[in-house]
Every structure is written in structure tokens, then in C-alpha cells.
Amino acid sequence: MNMNEKRFEEAKSKIVGIQRNREGIGTLQEKTVHAVLKNYYAPDVATHEVSLHNYVADIYTGNEIIEIQNGNFYKIRTKLEVFLEEHPVTVVYPIPHTKWLIWIDETTGELSKKRKSPVTGSAYLAFKELYRIKPYLKNTNLKFCFPLMDVEEYRLLNGWSRDKKKGSCRYDRIPVALFDEVVIERREDYLQFLPYELPEEFTSADLAKSAKIPSQTANLVLNILHFMEVVERIGKSSRSYLYRIAKDLG
Incomplete structure (x- = not known):
């Protein structure tokens, strides 16, 4: 898969439109990000929602299957087993890169002014989901694509806090722009998650610092990379595992 901003804009225009974006948001059964990406990766609608082996594939080209998942990878384990x-x-x-939040008052339908989230998303967020399908990761038929998108996120003011924001429900996400695409097609592609400035021998804490990610995320990344034999454990530093890139990849 090669990033194509022009095709993304065409898919976005086809699905979003002014009415869906501002007036009909969330009224369709299919969420907007899912619909846009389906048209981005497969403009031919004849390849969409194809029945195959007692399941429905989001996209089936006649050879390749593309499944678009907003999370909860454990739900596709049985599908993957068959496909x-x-x-x-x-x-x-899909991973939100830059996100603007808009709140919806359920009573009046009024929309708040959009506010930029201070959090910037990265492909490291995918590792929580990869862990959920860890037994399948070594299958050479399985590939991944993580589109990083700037999005507007609409949330209902129905939470439990006084301002009704904490515990609220996400209503829909509207793609604004495609920032990047991170692709994993083979074992070597996992190396892109190890920053160049990492020392030759490193710990999870070193990765967290270099990649600017939480320690819990760094642990997950190295768990997967060790499982994929991209890194190897060579001992311990204090109470932490010491890693290096696998010899055949270094």
C-alpha cells in the first residue's frame, strides 16, 4: 500500500460531504472513518462487503482481503483463522494523529466549538491491538497498515461527571487529512519502531525515552518484537531485560 493523498481526498469527499459532516453526522449505520478508508483502499465498490467462507470481508479484491478495524482486534481472531x-x-x-474534539448536546443538538487535543497519536498505539492477535503475527499472509489521520471527533455530552465529559460516548470521527501511513509487510518492517538513537544494547526504559512513549507501551512493543524475533534478550540491566536487534537483522 502506498500513501496517496489525492485518492484519500477523493474518498473523503465521496463519503463525508457537507450534509454528512455537519447535518447528518452519525446517521448512517457505518461510521465515517470506516467508510472513507474502505473507499480509499478500494474505490471499486464491487469489492466491498463480500461474503467469503461464511464471513463478510470489508474488501475482497479477488485475491487479497482488507479488514478495517477501529480496535478490539480480539473480535477478528476467528475471521483471521479462516481467511x-x-x-x-x-x-x-486507523490512528488519530491530530484530533479536534467537538461536543454534542443531546438535548439541543448544539455543537461546541472544536478544541485541539494536546495528545498526538503515533503508530506505537497499534501494539496494544497487535498483542490481542499475537498468535497470528508470524503468519506470512498477514500484513498491517496504520493510517495516521487528522480527525474531528464528535462526542456526546452524556458522561457521569458534572460537565458530562468524563465517561462520555464517542459519536463519530470525521477524517480531515491523511498524515502518514505505517506499513508492516514483513518481519524487517518492525525495525521502524526502534529509533536510530537507541544504544546497541537497550532496555524498555531506553525505548520509552527515545520514542517518547509511555513505559507500558514500550514494554508491549518489545514483547511483540521479541516474539517476532526482531530483537533478542541478552541479559539483564538491574531488573530490566537488556535487548539488541537480532543478529540477522542488525
Whole structure:
């Protein structure tokens, strides 16, 4: 998969439109990000929602299957079990890069002014989901694509806090722009998650510092990279595992 901003804009225009974006948001059964990405990766609608092996594939080209998942990868384990037997499968997991929040008053339908979230998303967020399908990661038929998108996120003011924001429900996300695409097609592609400035021998804390990610995320990344034999454990530093890139990849 190659990033194509022009095709993304065409898919966005086709799905979003002024009415859906501002007036009909969330009224369709299919969420907007899912619909846009389906048209981005497969403009031919004849390839959408194809029945295959007693399941429905988001996209089936006649050979390749593309599944678009907004999370909860554990839900596709049985699907993968069947699909991977006979087809190459790419799982697409969209990640918000820059996010603007808009709140919806359920009583009046009024929308708040949009506010930029201080959090910037990265492809490291995908590792929580990869862990949920860890037994399938070594299957050579399985690939991943993580589109990083700038989005407007609409949330209902229905939470438990006084301002009704904490515990609120997300209503929909509207893609604004495609920032980047991170692709994993083979074992070597996992190396992109190890920053160049890492020392030759490193710990989870070193990765967290270099990649600017939480320690819990760094632990997950190294758990997966060790499982994929991208890194190897060579001992301990204090109470932490010491890692290095696998010899055949270094």
C-alpha cells in the first residue's frame, strides 16, 4: 500500500460531504472513518462487503482481503483463522494523529466549538491491538497498515461527571487529512519502531525515552518484537531485560 493523498481526498469527499459532516453526522449505520478508508483502499465498490467462507470481508479484491478495524482486534481472531488459510490479509487500523474534539448536546443538538487535543497519536498505539492477535503475527499472509489521520471527533455530552465529559460516548470521527501511513509487510518492517538513537544494547526504559512513549507501551512493543524475533534478550540491566536487534537483522 502506498500513501496517496489525492485518492484519500477523493474518498473523503465521496463519503463525508457537507450534509454528512455537519447535518447528518452519525446517521448512517457505518461510521465515517470506516467508510472513507474502505473507499480509499478500494474505490471499486464491487469489492466491498463480500461474503467469503461464511464471513463478510470489508474488501475482497479477488485475491487479497482488507479488514478495517477501529480496535478490539480480539473480535477478528476467528475471521483471521479462516481467511489466512487461503488469502493474504491486510488489517488496517486507523490512528488519530491530530484530533479536534467537538461536543454534542443531546438535548439541543448544539455543537461546541472544536478544541485541539494536546495528545498526538503515533503508530506505537497499534501494539496494544497487535498483542490481542499475537498468535497470528508470524503468519506470512498477514500484513498491517496504520493510517495516521487528522480527525474531528464528535462526542456526546452524556458522561457521569458534572460537565458530562468524563465517561462520555464517542459519536463519530470525521477524517480531515491523511498524515502518514505505517506499513508492516514483513518481519524487517518492525525495525521502524526502534529509533536510530537507541544504544546497541537497550532496555524498555531506553525505548520509552527515545520514542517518547509511555513505559507500558514500550514494554508491549518489545514483547511483540521479541516474539517476532526482531530483537533478542541478552541479559539483564538491574531488573530490566537488556535487548539488541537480532543478529540477522542488525
